[in-house]
Structure formats: C-alpha cells, structure tokens
Amino acid sequence: MTAWDVIGFLLVLATAAGIIIFSSKQVRGKYPALFRKIPAITRLKRAVGLSVEDGSRVHVTLGKADLTEAANTSTLVGLSALHSIGQLSANSDQPPICTSGDGGFALLSKDVLRAVAMETNTREYYDPDLGYLSGATPFSYALGALDALEESGAKTNVLIGNFGVEAGWLTGNAEKHAQFTLAASDSLVAQAVFMATSQDFVIGEELYAVPAYLAYRPAHIASLRVQDILRFLVGGALLIGALLKSLGLL
Amino acid sequence: MKILNIIIAVAAGLIVLLGYFFRIPAIDDLRGQLLNWAVTLSGVAGLIAILNLIFGVHWKRVKEKHERRGASLVIIISFAVTLVAGIFLGPSSPGFQKLVTHVQVPIESSLMALLAISLVVASLKILQRHRSWMGFVFFLCVVLFLILNSGVLAFTSEIPVLRDFLSAFHHAPVAGARGILLGIALGSLAAGIRVMIGSDRPYNG
Structure with missing residues (x-):
C-alpha cells in the first residue's frame, strides 16, 4: 500500500x-444550507x-457513459435529476421520457420512472x-x-451525463423542438460544445448540484457541502504548493 | 426486499473499493469476481435494452402505422442483418468487419462532417446567444486561440519576450481545464460515495 x-x-x-454528518438532522438544523443562485437551474424549474x-x-437524456466506467457518476447524477424532475412534474398526466446511450442506464431509468410513479x-x-x-453508438444515440x-412533443429538454462531440447534434437541433434546454456534462469537450450551442448550461461541478437544487434531499445537500470543503482544501494545498515551489522549498 | 438490494449494492461497492486500496488476495479475488459479474450484467442489460429499442419502440411504430414506420422498418432490418451476420460470421471476422466499416463508418463520418459545420455556425452565433461577459470572453478566447494555433505567429519564436508571453497564453487553457476537472473529480467522488453508502439510490429493486 503506497x-x-x-x-x-x-x-x-x-x-x-x-x-453522513452533514445529512444528520441536528447538523442540518444548526447550519442550514445556503444556495447560491444558478440561473440555468432556476429556469429549468420554471420550464x-x-x-x-x-x-x-420533459425529455431527459443521460449521455453515453457505460455503467461499468468511472465516468458514469455524471449519469448517476442524471438519474437523480430524472427522479427529481419526475416528482416536480407529478401533477401532469405526461410523465418524463428518458433516453440513454447505455443499456444498463436505460434499465435504471425505467426503474427510476417506476419509483417516481409509485411515490407520487x-x-x-x-x-x-x-x-x-x-442508440448503442454515440451518433446513433444522439x-x-x-x-x-x-x-414525444417535449417542450423541456434536459441533457445531463457524459457526452462527447455528438452533444452538438442534441443541443443544436433540440432548440427547434423544445422551448427550453438545459445542458450539463462532466466532459470538457461537451462543455465547450454546450457553450457554443446552448443557451442554458452548467459548467464543471455545478452538474453535481443539479439534484440538490431541484429537490430538497439531505444527502444531496450534504454532498455539496463536502464538495465545498474539499474544494477549499485542494485550493489551499495548490496555493501552498505553488508558494513553496516559488520559494524553492519544494 | 428493498433493504436486501441496498445491502448487496453497498457491500459490493465496499468490497470493490477496499480491493482497490488494500492488496489482500482474498479481497482482490472477490473484487475481480464482482467486476466480472458487473461486466457480464452490463452486457446482458445492453442486449435487453437493444431488444427493447427494437420491439418496444420501432416494432411498435410499424404495428401502429406511425408516420415514421419506414425508418423504423429499416432499423429493424439492419438490426436483423447485423445480428445474423454477427452470429454466423463472428464479430471479429473480416466479412463482418467489412460490413460494419463500409456502412457505419461512412455514415458516422458524414455526420461528423455535418456536425463540424454546425459547430462553426454555432460559434459564429455565440455573441448573439450569450450576451454576457462570459459569452464575450469565450468568443475572444476562441478567436485568440485560433490565431495562436494557426501558426500565423510562428515568427515570434525568435523574439524572446514575445515568445515567453505567448507561451504563457498557451498554458492558460490547461490551467482552466485543470480547474474544471478538479471540480468534476470532487463532484464525482461525492456522488460515487453517496451511491456507495446508500444515501442516493439509482436502483429501487
């Protein structure tokens, strides 16, 4: 072990x-969560x-990440977002529709839609x-x-997960059909494509905040807090490292 | 039943994680076995999802005389031909590979070419789409790095001050990408652990 x-x-x-600590009722009561405004997510709720x-x-598409790949956490977040969107649209007789580029996630999306139907x-x-x-290949999926x-005649379109350059097809053409499109991905290529082709998108780790902003769930809010703490620690370590290197001590 | 699902999922996650950090043969073997099962299950899930796409979506369209039933029929026939060829010739046989490379590759290349044009048009419209400082900075960066990477400024390699200045510019996107990737890595860690400890369950059983 190294x-x-x-x-x-x-x-x-x-x-x-x-x-676990930040999910506990005591800590949540003592230190309530404060959210900064992410306009794209506010507009998604409205849409x-x-x-x-x-x-x-509402159409939710989860990207092409494989269930057995390390890049699949963004798609897991997409499933959480699908769950929240399903709950938000429970008053409608038109439940959300979900597409994905991987068989495992397709089955999980069915399971999430079923769970939403039971809960609501x-x-x-x-x-x-x-x-x-x-579709099984990136382009056929898109x-x-x-x-x-x-x-489906969906007016709200949500892209959340792992995408490649084929995301350009989705965002570029989605505007012809949907009134609102939110795009979020963990891939740098897809983020650059979204910036050029989409009106509403989230950058970087904001993707992981989408479920917490859509519905109040202690685990999601706790994980955002842990991310913030880790970000400060990593930022501090980088600054100290740079300083020590500049002084010739590292 | 739901509790049993959670226990199995959490236990499997913990064993795979422990096997990654601790090189104990028993845990390592169990981890390997679990990962093999995961790959097999993922393959089966893929097959089920493809059959669902064929019968649940496209065959349904053909049966219900949907306006796009022609396209659906083409998809079903293509799937049947690929499946039969794959079973009888084998996926690695030259004949099957030829079938794939002569159909799929040209189609995807054409789509990629179309996409390239769409992205260029979208880049030109970026200031119209994002009327904010972020859109403006992005546009400036696109233009700046197009010029820098085009080789037009190659002559600056002989001017020391300008060379260092432009070299610093070349590092800027790497720093930005690292910043974004660090945030994504932390988000992935938190999301993965949330699922692993059972706080967030994308499976319901």
Missing part, C-alpha cells in the same frame, strides 16, 4: 463521514412547471417504454434521442 493509496483511502473515508401546465412532457401515486401513467436506449424529443 502513501497515495493511504491518502486516497482517507479522502474516501472523510468524504463518506462528511456526507418543468410550464410543461406541467401545458400538458407536455401516478401508476396509471407509468409506461416502461418511456425510458429506453436510443439521433435517437433527438427522435424521442421530437416524437
């Missing part, structure tokens, strides 16, 4: 402990509300075919997702 392994293990333990009012669907007592509107794999968006 020193880096020890540091990594301690970091994992500290993160897990932090999430979901409008979709409920006009009886249209809207089982009569649940259709297992509302969550599906739209074109299939666009087809689903057009076909």
